[in-house]
Amino acid sequence: MTRKTFDFVVIGAGVFGAWAAHELLRSGHSVLLLDAYGPAHSRASSGGESRIIRMGYGRDALYTRWSMRSLDKWKALEEEVGRRIFHPTGMLWLVGKDDTYTRQTQQTLERVGVEHQQLSVRELEDRYPQISSAGIEWALWEPGSGVLMARQAVQALVADSILRGLEYRLASIVAPTTKARLDHVVTNAGEKILAGTFVFACGPWLPTLFPDLLAQRIFPTRQEVFFFAPPPGDDSFASPAMPAWFHHPALVYGLPDLESRGFKVSVDKHGARFDPETGSRQASAEGLAIAREYIARRFPRLKNAPLSESRVCQYENTSNGDFVIDHHPEMANVVIAGGGSGHGFKHGPAVGEYITELLTNSGIVETRFVLAGKSTTQARNVF
Ligand SMILES: Cc1cc2nc3c(=O)[nH]c(=O)nc-3n(C[C@H](O)[C@H](O)[C@H](O)COP(=O)(O)OP(=O)(O)OC[C@H]3O[C@@H](n4cnc5c(N)ncnc54)[C@H](O)[C@@H]3O)c2cc1C
Numbered sequence: 001m002t003r004k005t006f007d008f009v010v011i012g013a014g015v016f017g018a019w020a021a022h023e024l025l026r027s028g029h030s031v032l033l034l035d036a037y038g039p040a041h042s043r044a045s046s047g048g049e050s051r052i053i054r055m056g057y058g059r060d061a062l063y064t065r066w067s068m069r070s071l072d073k074w075k076a077l078e079e080e081v082g083r084r085i086f087h088p089t090g091m092l093w094l095v096g097k098d099d100t101y102t103r104q105t106q107q108t109l110e111r112v113g114v115e116h117q118q119l120s121v122r123e124l125e126d127r128y129p130q131i132s133s134a135g136i137e138w139a140l141w142e143p144g145s146g147v148l149m150a151r152q153a154v155q156a157l158v159a160d161s162i163l164r165g166l167e168y169r170l171a172s173i174v175a176p177t178t179k180a181r182l183d184h185v186v187t188n189a190g191e192k193i194l195a196g197t198f199v200f201a202c203g204p205w206l207p208t209l210f211p212d213l214l215a216q217r218i219f220p221t222r223q224e225v226f227f228f229a230p231p232p233g234d235d236s237f238a239s240p241a242m243p244a245w246f247h248h249p250a251l252v253y254g255l256p257d258l259e260s261r262g263f264k265v266s267v268d269k270h271g272a273r274f275d276p277e278t279g280s281r282q283a284s285a286e287g288l289a290i291a292r293e294y295i296a297r298r299f300p301r302l303k304n305a306p307l308s309e310s311r312v313c314q315y316e317n318t319s320n321g322d323f324v325i326d327h328h329p330e331m332a333n334v335v336i337a338g339g340g341s342g343h344g345f346k347h348g349p350a351v352g353e354y355i356t357e358l359l360t361n362s363g364i365v366e367t368r369f370v371l372a373g374k375s376t377t378q379a380r381n382v383f
Contacts, residue, residue, distance in 0.1 A: 006032045008359070009185065009195035011173050013039035014046035015345050016337045017201030018154050019352025022161045024199075027360050030165075032193065033158065036172035040154035043276055045203045048225065048313055050255050050264065051150045051345035052244045054091040055114045055142055056105035060382065062368070063343075064112050066350035067145075073349035074148060081160050085153045087258055090243040091145035092128075094298075095138050101248050101383070106140050117141040130236040131245075132298050147244050147255055150345055175209045182331045197359055201337040204276040204316040210336065213328070216376040218339055219317045222274035224287035227262030228295065228305040237263045237302065248383065252294050262308040263299075265291045268342060268383065274314045283310035315342035319375035321382030323347075325354055326371040335359065336371065341382065 010021040013035035021033040040046040053071055057063040071086070078085040095102045109116040119139040124131065162168055172188040176198075184192040202209055204220040230237040242256035242263070255264040267290060288307065296303040318324055318339035328334040337355055344351070358365070367373060 003192065003194050005194040005196065006030045006167070007195065008032070008197050008199060009034065009193055010199045010201060011035075011185065012201035012203060012205075013154070013158055013168070014044045014201060014203050015040070015150070015154050015348035016203070016340065016351050017199065018157045018161070019348040020199050020201055020337060020355040021166055021352075022157055023352035023356040024359070025161055025164060025166050027356050029360070030167075032167045032169065032195070033161070034169050034171045034173060034193070036170070038170060039158040040151040042151075043281070045314060045316060045340060046150055046154050046345060048150050048311060049261055050258060051148045052091065052145070052246070052253065052255065053086070053148050053346035054145045054244070054246070055112075056091070056093060056102075056109055056116075056140065058101045058383065059104040059108055061108055061112055062366070063347070063382070064108055064114065066347045068112070068114065069353075070347050070349040071144070074153065077153070077157060077160070081156045083152070083156060085149055085156065086146055087149070087239055088144070088146040089239040089256055089258075091142040092243045092245040093140035093142075094131075094136050094245060094247040095140060096135055096247070096249040097137055099137070099249055102140055109142070114142065115144055117143070128242070130242065130299060130301060132300055134297060145244070147239075147258060148345065149259070154348075173209075175211075176331065176334070179330045181333050197333045197335065199335045199337060199355060199359075203338055203340065204274075204314045206316065206336065206338045208277070210328070213371070214336070217318065217324070217371070217374040219270075219378055220274045220276055220314045221317060222271035222279060223266065223313050223315055223342070224271065224283045224291075225264060225266045225311040225313060226283065226288060226291045226307060227264050227309040228302055229262055229308040230257050230305065231301060234301070237299070247298070250294065263302065263305070265295055267291065270315065270317060270378070270380070276314050279312070279314070281312045283312055315340070317341045317378065317380070319378055321380050322368040323351065324371055324374055325351065325358065325369040326365075329371065339374075341380075343383065
């Protein structure tokens with residue numbers, strides 16, 4: 001029996017792999033997408049309930065442009081699959097004293113042409129009486145931004161791609177050991193899968209698959225997420241009364257109560273080193289206390305709100321937060337795509353387009369995504 005040789009095999013059906021497979025398929029190629037546990041499963045970085053899509057990135061126009069491009073594509077997907085993927089909640093930046101990052105964000109939004117508005121404390125209080133303005137000097141409002149329903153979006157994308165001809169399989173791929181061109185990958189059941197090119201979009205598992213190359217270049221960290229029940233009969237913590245928000249100096253962000261899941265709060269600061277396969281998914285009492293302390297100050301009506309759910313996820317950080325999307329230095333027909341670094345979800349569509357450009361048109365290489373530029377020490381500057 002002759003085995004089929006795919007043009008592309010994409011390993012990992014998180015947001016990066018699912019969009020890469022979708023775009024490679026659209027460019028007219030045969031594509032197989034594989035995942036060990038299923039698209040956006042609950043331990044994948046893409047597996048959470050919801051993710052913010054904002055345009056603001058400090059002075060970084062590259063990610064602002066990618067967010068704009070990606071939002072269009074998320075909306076087109078929503079239209080295509082006929083289910084809710086994007087909630088247009090808007091995005092509110094809470095700005096403290098001397099907050100250079102958010103000031104630069106405002107300047108970039110202006111330069112790139114993203115609709116935004118500066119709010120005074122007075123305007124903030126009038127619009128959002130449920131938010132305490134203590135310690136806030138002004139706010140930046142992005143009306144066109146919002147929240148993506150993460151797990152549902154990736155699963156809808158994969159289902160839609162299957163209808164368009166994508167092959168998808170549940171399979172776990174063992175780490176490739178060759179030092180040359182790769183002809184095939186092998187599943188843990190011993191099956192060989194042949195392709196011209198392989199894309200490894202394995203998120204926080206990438207260091208396990210390529211330990212020599214990535215163990216010191218991708219740092220998975222433990223991140224805790226808490227959902228609080230709003231007061232009964234009170235819709236001021238749900239969209240549209242409540243937007244998505246980010247208090248950058250405090251590195252705390254949150255999402256309104258969407259689809260009755262609860263008011264979501266998380267600390268963006270990197271947690272302890274984390275193994276996505278074996279790490280405990282039980283949130284800590286310390287993490288809960290920090291989240292509670294913040295919401296008690298910022299949202300006084302939620303002071304004693306019951307915890308309705310908690311999750312432990314992981315960021316897969318590169319040294320500074322820029323993604324890694326590049327050819328393997330030894331396996332020429334292997335591309336590595338990952339390093340979402342806590343902000344990658346929104347960019348899935350742009351990442352898929354970039355990978356397709358890289359592989360089908362020998363496209364332009366963005367130097368910030370190349371492997372050689374990744375340091376082995378953490379110095380985050382992309383948020
Ligand atoms: C708590 C939290 C909040 C976040 N908030 C935001 C936000 O608001 N906005 C935003 O834009 N981003 C956010 N992010 C970041 C974003 O979610 C990630 O950057 C993105 O989901 C990474 O996707 P990925 O496809 O690279 O990885 P993953 O989603 O982890 O996908 C990798 C896949 O590879 C599979 N895999 C691994 N090894 C193998 C193997 N050997 N064989 C087969 N399959 C394999 C895994 O099963 C997994 O499904 C957040 C992340 C977290 C954890």
